[in-house]
Amino acid sequence: MITLKGAEVSAKIREQVDELCKGMTGSTPKLAIVRVGERPDDLSYERGALKKMEAFGLLAESFAFPGDISDEDFKREFSKINENPEIQGILLLRPLPEQIREKDIEEMIQPKKDLDGISPVNIAKVFAGDESGFAPCTAEAVVEVLKANEIPMTGKKVIVVGRSMVVGRPLSMLMLKENATVTICHTRTENLKETCKQGDILVAAVGRAKMLDGSYVGTGAVVIDVGINVDENGKLCGDVDFDSLEGIASMATPVPGGVGAVTTAVLAKHLVIAGLSQR
Amino acid sequence: MITLKGAEVSAKIREQVDELCKGMTGSTPKLAIVRVGERPDDLSYERGALKKMEAFGLLAESFAFPGDISDEDFKREFSKINENPEIQGILLLRPLPEQIREKDIEEMIQPKKDLDGISPVNIAKVFAGDESGFAPCTAEAVVEVLKANEIPMTGKKVIVVGRSMVVGRPLSMLMLKENATVTICHTRTENLKETCKQGDILVAAVGRAKMLDGSYVGTGAVVIDVGINVDENGKLCGDVDFDSLEGIASMATPVPGGVGAVTTAVLAKHLVIAGLSQR
Incomplete structure (x- = not known):
């Protein structure tokens, strides 16, 4: 299983930011x-x-x-x-x-x-697939992780577990923009395990420590963990039990060192875009 | 197979409208x-x-x-x-x-x-599951058809085919509000037939005459047809080949006489709600 490291994605976003800054005066x-x-x-x-x-x-x-x-x-x-x-x-x-x-x-x-x-204006834009607004940074970070690692999304089954306004919902819309077939799961979903297993890409954004383990993952799937929780020993952990994925998932993000590191890089990119639009 | 008639749903909405109007003066x-x-x-x-x-x-x-x-x-x-x-x-x-x-x-x-x-304000509300705004009438009409016929949505697999801002996207959010597990399919979806077949409820909102037939429908599924097209003989038809569902689907809406009749009833309900809020 390949570990998808946030730092590498962040470095790629850094390059984009530097490129954008080149044209910036003042x-x-x-x-x-x-x-x-x-x-x-x-x-x-x-x-x-x-x-x-x-x-x-x-x-x-x-x-x-x-x-x-x-x-x-x-x-x-x-x-x-x-x-x-x-x-x-x-x-x-x-x-x-x-x-x-x-x-x-x-x-x-x-x-x-x-x-x-x-803001409602940006939320409405994300919903409509209009890229002229700002999406929530964490949701966009998930897409950045997939893009930076050249993981195809078009036509693929993406299962998003969680329907918050911070991650689950906007991420589903960003994934739709990438032409993925998106399924949104949540606490009321029947047969969650079965549904998760069908995903080519599985995104966990539930906010419950190690809620999903290898038994929720289809062979060869890519697992993205958005959760930031504290486990029973007071240690930082994700929504996914990372170690249990070995031999099942093809790639997965760790926590810490995964999506979190990318979120602030997306924030930086948004800041530069905002800066450019306000001069 | 039971035909889900729009007129009956419209009559139920009529009762709600009459109830709302009771309190109305002026x-x-x-x-x-x-x-x-x-x-x-x-x-x-x-x-x-x-x-x-x-x-x-x-x-x-x-x-x-x-x-x-x-x-x-x-x-x-x-x-x-x-x-x-x-x-x-x-x-x-x-x-x-x-x-x-x-x-x-x-x-x-x-x-x-x-x-x-x-408007962005209403779109953002639909996206957030906030019912204080107005959802697109056609999307809401689909939910009304299901509710009026007491078809459970909580935990169920709902497959929405189509991702427009008029139906597919807002409907997915309304279905999420009803605690359904929602999958959004579209032109780029791989294995569309297989995915559609898994739905407890299948909603067609693609705008292509009779694109989906019985082979896309799981045994006992409920099929809601949002399409309004003209077939090769110049006759009004939906996105679903209604006759081909016999013996497969448990219930289905016809076109015409299905969702379309409900859409204007939802519009009427919205008008009364708007009227009440503006006095």
């Missing part, structure tokens, strides 16, 4: 990372994103607000970032605390700065 | 049907919609424009309808002629009047 694009509270996974993603932007030669700034900030105060602060011409892209770490109406923020964010595809 | 909701040019299928759909609104005790008015109207002139006229407080719902017959930028109209239409779900 100031370097700048990302605003907006965080409310101190959730460990937000902090971890923020660190990863800051590091990646720096590595790619891009600018990034964190805007952190207390976990108990009021809806009104947060909206005022968010507006400033949203309107700031020195910021070309925004990453909002979610979910926001309950007192903030997340829906309002989704509608407020300028689509051209909405690098993670949370 | 003027009757009014639909604007906006047509550019004289395409026969537009005219046919317009007649059907006018008839249905009248039958349901609702108001409707046609706004027809010459096929060569300029982008600018059409937008000015469309704006008037869009802003008219006496009109609570709009049905835009599409596709529009090439000189009109349809994308702009999709963004112009007020989501609360957008009964056929063409």
